[in-house]
Amino acid sequence: MSEPSLGKQFTNGLWAENPVLVMLIGMCPTLAITNSVANALTMGAATTFVLICSNVVISLLRKQLQPHLRMLVYMLIIATFVTIADYALQAYLFEMSQALGPYVPLIIVNCIILARAEICASKSGPVRSFVDGVGMGLGFTFALTILGVIRELLGMRTVLSYQVLPEAFVPWVIMILPSGAFLTLGLVIGLVTWLKTRKPADSRQNKDLEAAA
């Protein structure tokens, strides 16, 4: 199997195999903390950091890994970086750390990180693993931020705590409740799927136009 180019590896995580919107993994933080944009961005940054670091370290160790012990090693590496991220948040962004509650430590069990370790980092070199980590991390952050913007805007009239919608707009309380997370996620996934499946029809149309011309 020929390896895709590094650029493709990067955009893969952003769009084609976006962990949240296409692969539907990492649902727990996606649903739990996207009620504001600030939460979503922090969570995305922390996860991206852990993802990049663990991808690179696992990639460097990939020749030494015993097949039956690899999961254990993955977990230890991931847990190390999650602890670093957790303590860094507590030290520098204490309030945010309180707001995110148990979801920062829970990055350890985030499927995305384990999946990338297994799919990419354990089979490819450190550069490719790094690019993959950045792409997947940004894709995760991107999805979380979209949900965060929609939910904060409609639920509290604000984006990043700046009021955007006028006073006359009655906030949709449901959007900052868990049920709003499910509704928004479902609608966004539907929209993304529609955008992705619409493409072939467009190119066919273009071909038709070209043929007609």
Added chain:
Amino acid sequence: MSVDTAKEPQGDVVSSGPGGLEVQPAPHLTDPITTRRLMLDVIIALIPAFLASLVFFQWNSLRVLALCLIGCLATEYLFNRVRNKPNSLSDLSAVVTAIILAFSLPPTLPWFAVLMGAIVAIALGKMFFGGLGQNIFNPAMVGRAFLMVTFASLMTTWVAPAAEPGPPVPTDRVEAVTAATPLAQIKPGDPERPLPETWRLFVGRTAGSLGETSVIALLIGAAYLLIRRTIDWTIPFGMLGAALAFAAIAYLAAPGKFANPMFHLGAGSLVFGAFLIATDLVTSPLSKSGRVVFGAGCGVLTMVIRQFGTYPEGVMFSILMMNALAPLIGRWMRPTPLGGKARG
């Protein structure tokens, strides 16, 4: 017999070609009941309640109903257009959803909330599942539940009905007088508070949702549906029976704490729910015994929410919860095949 054909009697009679031999699945007997006919019956049955709401809430009644109709029909039309499906407006099911949703809303709900409820009812409640017959939950109740969570304070602001006796209202300065619904009145658990007389509950001259207040008007419509056999006795019997039994036991056990059963029958949307919402063919079980259990579940849950929950009214949540259980009940109590023995 597939579940879908039985759930939604479309009445498409498969005709065998001349001289052709066709193998068809049972049932071989069909009748000319169409979805459109059933829905039309429900609409006719809702007319008395609409007239009552016109009397009690006047212009607001018309406004909310019109907005619901616009929202529901436009959403259904757009969904069919976008998905290249045949237009399903003519089966009138969206009209029924719109009317039931309108009847379950407070009269003074602002226009954007009404429209949003209507759009959510059809889009989230029905079209996302694939249209009529595929939906798990009653679409109108999905719309109302969405509004209840989204605009909790708007959804619990009630106005007194027109011609309410009491201190004179300076109508030139105020638009409407807010009032508590009978169920909200008993909620604080203060037995000293004056409750509306039972006759007023049955006529419908109380604060409440548009169509739910007049029990008599609803019963006229329900009688029409029962005579036309659009609905049968099972669900209303189960729901009202269970709710009344529950209320009676609670009343006998602690008369000072709980209201009497007749009050619970007349107040809120118990009668509306039992005859017109819970009886939705798509979201209730198939077998008779299943429907009785379904109705009883609705009734018990309603009373549990009313008497022990934080919400004053529980009809909507109880019906949604039992909707979720309907497939399970259907599996547990299968309809007896014609001429066959009931399977365990």
